[in-house]
Amino acid sequence: MRLLTAGIGLGTVISVAGVSSLNMAGSPAIASGWYGIITIAVLGVPLLGALLAFWASRNTLRVINAATVLAQLALLAAWLPLTQAEGTVAGALPAGLPWILATSVSTVAAAVIATGPLGGVAVLVVLSGCVALFRGILGLETLNSIAYDMHTFVTSLVGCVLTSALIHAARSLDRAAGIAVIVAERQAAAEARLSIQVATDAMVHDEILATLLLAAQNAPEFRTAVADQSRSALRMIEELAAPPTEPPPVSVDDFVRDAGQTTRRLDATAHFQKSTADGQTMPADVAAALHSALAQALANSVAHAGDGPVRRSVAVTGTTAGVTVTVTDDGQGFDPDRVPADRMGITTSILGRLDNTAGGSARANSAPGQGTTVTLTWSPPAPPPAEMQSPPVATGPYGARHRGFDLGVRLTVITFVLAQAVLAANQAVNSPQPLPAVLALVSIYAAVALLGWRSLAQPDLVRSLAILGTITASSAIVLSPTLTGASAQWDTWYLTANSVLLAALALRKRIGLAWVGLALMLVLVVTSVLVNGHPATDATRLLTRPTALLTASSVLGFCINRMLERITIMHAGELAATKTLSFEANSAHERHAHSANLGAKVGPLLTVLARGEVLADADVRECLALEGALRDQARGGRLVRSPLVGATLAARRRSIDVSLLDDGQHDLDDDQLDTVLAWMGDHLDRLPAGSFTGRLLPPGRTDRATVVTVDGGGGVSAHSWR
Amino acid sequence: MPHAGARIAIVDDHEIVILALRPLIASSPDLEYVGSASSVPKLLRTSPGADLVVLDLNLRDGSTPGDNVAALREWGAQVLAITSGENPFLIREVSRSDSLGLVRKSAPAQHILAAIRRAARGEIVASTEWAAALDSDPDIGAAPLTNRERDVLALYASGLGAKSVATHLGISENTVDDHIRRIRAEYLALGRPANTKVDLYRRGVEDGFIPLPVKN
Numbered sequence: 001m002r003l004l005t006a007g008i009g010l011g012t013v014i015s016v017a018g019v020s021s022l023n024m025a026g027s028p029a030i031a032s033g034w035y036g037i038i039t040i041a042v043l044g045v046p047l048l049g050a051l052l053a054f055w056a057s058r059n060t061l062r063v064i065n066a067a068t069v070l071a072q073l074a075l076l077a078a079w080l081p082l083t084q085a086e087g088t089v090a091g092a093l094p095a096g097l098p099w100i101l102a103t104s105v106s107t108v109a110a111a112v113i114a115t116g117p118l119g120g121v122a123v124l125v126v127l128s129g130c131v132a133l134f135r136g137i138l139g140l141e142t143l144n145s146i147a148y149d150m151h152t153f154v155t156s157l158v159g160c161v162l163t164s165a166l167i168h169a170a171r172s173l174d175r176a177a178g179i180a181v182i183v184a185e186r187q188a189a190a191e192a193r194l195s196i197q198v199a200t201d202a203m204v205h206d207e208i209l210a211t212l213l214l215a216a217q218n219a220p221e222f223r224t225a226v227a228d229q230s231r232s233a234l235r236m237i238e239e240l241a242a243p244p245t246e247p248p249p250v251s252v253d254d255f256v257r258d259a260g261q262t263t264r265r266l267d268a269t270a271h272f273q274k275s276t277a278d279g280q281t282m283p284a285d286v287a288a289a290l291h292s293a294l295a296q297a298l299a300n301s302v303a304h305a306g307d308g309p310v311r312r313s314v315a316v317t318g319t320t321a322g323v324t325v326t327v328t329d330d331g332q333g334f335d336p337d338r339v340p341a342d343r344m345g346i347t348t349s350i351l352g353r354l355d356n357t358a359g360g361s362a363r364a365n366s367a368p369g370q371g372t373t374v375t376l377t378w379s380p381p382a383p384p385p386a387e388m389q390s391p392p393v394a395t396g397p398y399g400a401r402h403r404g405f406d407l408g409v410r411l412t413v414i415t416f417v418l419a420q421a422v423l424a425a426n427q428a429v430n431s432p433q434p435l436p437a438v439l440a441l442v443s444i445y446a447a448v449a450l451l452g453w454r455s456l457a458q459p460d461l462v463r464s465l466a467i468l469g470t471i472t473a474s475s476a477i478v479l480s481p482t483l484t485g486a487s488a489q490w491d492t493w494y495l496t497a498n499s500v501l502l503a504a505l506a507l508r509k510r511i512g513l514a515w516v517g518l519a520l521m522l523v524l525v526v527t528s529v530l531v532n533g534h535p536a537t538d539a540t541r542l543l544t545r546p547t548a549l550l551t552a553s554s555v556l557g558f559c560i561n562r563m564l565e566r567i568t569i570m571h572a573g574e575l576a577a578t579k580t581l582s583f584e585a586n587s588a589h590e591r592h593a594h595s596a597n598l599g600a601k602v603g604p605l606l607t608v609l610a611r612g613e614v615l616a617d618a619d620v621r622e623c624l625a626l627e628g629a630l631r632d633q634a635r636g637g638r639l640v641r642s643p644l645v646g647a648t649l650a651a652r653r654r655s656i657d658v659s660l661l662d663d664g665q666h667d668l669d670d671d672q673l674d675t676v677l678a679w680m681g682d683h684l685d686r687l688p689a690g691s692f693t694g695r696l697l698p699p700g701r702t703d704r705a706t707v708v709t710v711d712g713g714g715g716v717s718a719h720s721w722r
Numbered sequence: 723m724p725h726a727g728a729r730i731a732i733v734d735d736h737e738i739v740i741l742a743l744r745p746l747i748a749s750s751p752d753l754e755y756v757g758s759a760s761s762v763p764k765l766l767r768t769s770p771g772a773d774l775v776v777l778d779l780n781l782r783d784g785s786t787p788g789d790n791v792a793a794l795r796e797w798g799a800q801v802l803a804i805t806s807g808e809n810p811f812l813i814r815e816v817s818r819s820d821s822l823g824l825v826r827k828s829a830p831a832q833h834i835l836a837a838i839r840r841a842a843r844g845e846i847v848a849s850t851e852w853a854a855a856l857d858s859d860p861d862i863g864a865a866p867l868t869n870r871e872r873d874v875l876a877l878y879a880s881g882l883g884a885k886s887v888a889t890h891l892g893i894s895e896n897t898v899d900d901h902i903r904r905i906r907a908e909y910l911a912l913g914r915p916a917n918t919k920v921d922l923y924r925r926g927v928e929d930g931f932i933p934l935p936v937k938n
Contacts, residue, residue: 206780209806210736213828222741229738627828634809657830659850659881663810663858693850693881698858701876708881716886718877 005053005061005113038078042071046110059269062309066114069123072107076130104152105159105552112163115309117408120160128153144490146426150419151496155549157415158500161408162507162556169563175266175299176570204236205630208602211609212627218615227612234606237599250287252280252318258287259294259325263314266298271311276318286360286378290325293362297327297374305331305372322359322379330371413453416500420444423493431491436477440494443474447501451508458509467505468517471498475521478528478542492542495521499546503553509561511554518550602626625652637662638673639680639694647681657691658684664696668704676705679721683707727751728842731772731799732758733765733790735782739804739827743776746835753842762790772799774842777821779805779812787812791819802841804834805851813855817909823847848902853878856909865908874901 049064056064104127112120131149211229214222256274263272282290294314301312310331317324359379366372424441428434447470450463459467474494498521506514522543529539605622608615615623628648632640639660648658668676680694689712696705703720710716730747732740732755740758747755756772759765761783765775775794779787791801801821805813806828813824823846825837837847856862857879867875870891877887884902888895 206736206778206806210738210827213806214738214742217742222738225738225741229736631806631828657828659826661850661854661879663854663879691881695854695880697876706880708886710881716882718880718882718886718890720880 005049005065005110038075042075045071046106049110057268059309062114065110068110069107069114073123073126076127079134104156108156108160109163112160113167117160117164120163121157121411124153124156124160127156147423147490147493147496150423151493151545154412154416154419154500155496155545157412158503158549159552161412162553162560164408166556166560166563169560169567172303172567173563173570175303176567179295179299179570204233204240204598205634207233207236208598208606209627209630211606212602212623212630215609215615216620216623216627218620220614223612223614227610230606230609234603234610237603237606240598248284249281250284252276252282252323253278255282255287255290255323256316256318258291259314259316262291262295263298266295267302267312269312270298271313273313273315274317276316277320280318280320280323282318282323282378286323289360290323290376290378293376294325294327297362297364297376301327301329301331301372301374304334305329322377324378325376327374327376328371333366333368333370333372335366335368409453413448416497417445417448420493420497423490423497427491427493433480436480436491440474440477440497443470444494444497444501446470447474447498451501451504459505464505464510464513467501468513471501471517472520472524474498475517475524478524479531495525495542496545496549499549502546503549506550506554507557507560509557511558514550514554518546521546601629621653621655624655625649628652628658632660635662636660637696638664638668639677639696641673641677644677644681644684644694647684651684651687651692654689656684656687656689659691659693661693661695663698664704667699668696672704676721680705680707683709683719688712727754728773729754729756729771730774730776730838730842731756731765731769732776733760733762733781733794734758734776734778734804735760736778739778743834746831747838750835750839752839761785762793766793766797771797774802774822774838775799776802776804776838779803779816779824780809787816787821788819791816791821795820800841800844802838802847810855810858813851814859817852817856817906818912820910823849823906824852825849826851846899846902846906848878848884848906850879850881856905861912862909865905865912867905867908871901871905871908874898875905878902 045064046068049061049068052064053061104124107127108120108124111123128149131152135145135149207229211226211233214229215226253276256276260272260274263270298312298314301310305312310329312327312329312331315324315326315328360377362374362376364372364374420441424437427437427440431437447467450467450470451459458464475498477494478492499518502514502517502521505517525539525542528534529536605619605626608619609623629652632648637660639662644660648660651658676696684692684694687709690710693708694705695707697703703722705721707719707721708716727750730753732743734740734743744755744758747753757765757769759768761781762777762785765772777787777790777794781790787803791803794801801819803813803816803821803824804827805824806826816824822841822844823837825834825847826849827834829837829849837849841847853875857875862875873891874887877890882890884895884898888898891898
């Protein structure tokens with residue numbers, strides 16, 4: 001937006017200077033009388049915008065851009081009376097029109113910044129209407145003027161669409177960046193918690209394994225140590241199996257402070273309102289869930305409320321009955337029923353998380369044209385809620401993300417196609433030879449068809465070259481000897497049309513090829529001028545608009561694509577972070593279940609060991625069997641399955657040292673796996689004593705599994721399974 | 723009276739493991755038990771020196787096997803790793819550091835003692851767990867190993883010992899040892915992956931080695 005405002009200011013001044021120097025050399029023109037003074041004043045507004053672009057707030061820039069538009073429209077309205085009063089048609093284009101009409105692209109861009117794409121189109125229609133009106137009043141309709149005005153309308157429409165796309169991309173980028181920071185903070189915290197949990201898990205596991213191994217020695221000198229260790233292991237299991245300890249509650253005042261910061265970070269202009277009672281607290285996970293949901297809702301509002309000024313407010317209320325956060329905007333709203341379920345992604349997950357927090361709920365109310373209100377509430381749960389959670393809610397028209405842009409593109413394509421038909425007809429009717437006009441129109445339509453308008457993706461090289469060839473073919477018509485030369489807009493209309501097509505190519509990441517196309521056009525035009533003996537200024541005149549258009553679209557296209565790439569990267573990061581969060585949540589849940597399971601498995605035996613008594617042989621074998629079973633959990637993978645589990649337990653009770661190693665990838669189906677397990681089980685059952693190693697092999701081996709047994713006498717036997 | 727045996731120290735934060743290993747070491751005339759600690763820095767502070775340190779792979783001070791091995795090697799001791807859980811990621815990490823090998827805590831006592839004596843002589847200890855962790859490492863493909871060396875590794879990983887591998891391939895035990903030394907050196911040359919424990923854990927989960935938590 002800042003760059004655009006600067007560009008509008010400079011662009012306006014440059015084009016006015018260009019128009020006056022190129023076309024009105026020697027005439028008193030702009031700088032004379034009242035009209036001149038007012039003109040300079042009007043020119044000052046966008047220039048002020050350009051100067052302030054990087055310092056002023058967004059709202060100020062919006063106001064300056066609105067002032068630019070209004071001042072120019074006012075000047076346009078006053079132009080006729082003023083110039084009549086001055087007694088000369090001052091400040092006129094060569095066609096006799098006011099200079100403002102030469103800067104219509106900038107004016108339209110300013111209108112887009114000030115009010116959104118609709119405002120831009122409205123201003124464009126007004127400007128075009130004025131052109132037609134003035135031409136009518138002054139009797140200036142010519143063949144050239146029709147071509148000129150048509151081109152102006154189409155290029156301004158392109159500018160309007162591009163400007164709104166750029167602003168949209170920039171806002172999305174801001175939103176993505178804001179969310180990324182917030183999510184990254186949460187991710188870091190989750191990682192830290194996870195690493196502590198991982199370490200604790202491993203410790204408990206090791207503790208139990210070591211205890212069981214030493215206990216199995218059943219030696220009197222170890223008995224006290226084994227008893228101590230068993231008690232400590234039991235305590236650890238108990239602690240793990242207890243519900244995770246809750247982090248200390250967060251004061252509502254702290255939450256409100258964080259919410260205020262997040263609000264300012266995502267939309268500095270939003271109105272933040274708070275009302276809290278002293279000394280209130282809320283659980284830390286609730287505060288985190290509410291905070292994430294607030295950030296998501298606010299970011300969605302910023303991204304989807306629509307262009308133009310949107311009033312946005314965030315209200316936080318904390319009472320003994322709970323905390324309510326309301327995010328309201330008066331933007332375009334959306335129809336909740338029309339948001340595709342598969343497009344909601346993160347939105348759903350974060351709000352869903354709040355819905356899954358005890359006592360939390362998230363609701364969105366919106367309708368097209370009526371703004372959006374998202375209400376996030378938490379109330380301290382009295383008894384656990386019995387009813388099922390409500391389905392996730394939609395907070396923004398994710399599916400309609402680019403609807404305005406797509407509409408703009410289609411409108412532009414249709415206008416372009418129709419305008420070229422009019423221009424071709426204009427040439428065909430008025431020139432002695434209609435064939436060039438027809439050929440030009442056909443190849444331009446062919447290029448449009450090749451380009452397509454459904455996707456903004458980069459066309460492949462073959463298609464791009466075909467487009468370039470078609471464009472150059474129609475540009476070559478400029479070589480036709482029937483050309484009239486001298487400001488011949490009406491019979492060189494296809495050059496500007498082709499430059500619009502080249503601009504489209506540049507926007508679709510084929511900037512290099514687009515400039516090759518322009519270079520070819522330049523060669524053709526210069527050749528034509530030389531061959532036909534037209535004045536050199538003709539070439540300048542014919543190429544100025546194509547060059548300007550391609551420059552602007554190259555720069556804008558580059559910026560938009562870069563921003564979209566960065567947004568994609570940030571979204572990927574956001575998704576990864578969200579996955580970590582859910583990974584952590586799952587992990588906590590699973591650990592809890594695992595610990596309970598572990599307690600059930602080894603608890604009774606550890607209780608026996610804790611007494612410090614002499615173990616019976618059966619207990620010793622039980623220690624070894626359990627130790628092995630716990631080890632298998634870490635390394636046995638798919639081998640820990642019936643019927644091998646039973647065979648393994650029985651073998652360990654016979655004091656056989658069993659190792660199960662799953663190094664295979666998931667290339668065995670269930671039937672094959674069952675066969676392998678039965679095969680291993682057979683070998684194990686037949687072994688009276690010694691050791692057994694069963695392994696699933698890594699992929700790419702001739703064999704799928706191996707068994708190696710060493711019997712009590714040291715006899716080794718190896719088997720493999722394919 | 724000066725002791726002729728190799729000086730052995732233990733780093734394990736389970737007192738009970740030290741309790742079990744200490745008499746085992748003392749029972750061997752060519753070994754001398756010189757002390758133990760619950761972490762590598764503690765051992766370095768309290769012990770005058772050791773020829774071999776028996777190092778637990780998974781210490782609760784949050785240290786990684788790779789860092790621990792590096793610190794002990796710098797201190798002048800050889801390292802033999804011991805493990806209870808056989809987490810292949812930890813085994814790979816310690817195998818990419820300058821340790822002599824790895825032995826399972828749950829292996830028969832005589833087996834553990836043999837491994838310690840072997841390591842005390844500076845020889846490589848190639849256990850089934852060590853070989854399986856290397857043989858299943860997706861990165862092993864990048865190591866410039868001969869087909870024969872890959873065969874040796876796979877046979878070790880299946881549970882065979884040096885003697886059986888030699889018989890199986892019709893070569894001498896010394897040749898098997900040579901192959902093992904080269905496998906270890908080439909694996910070491912692959913470099914240490916910079917992994918945190920959380921990464922190891924997560925990769926373990928992704929590869930299905932660690933059963934929890936369930937992926938969604």
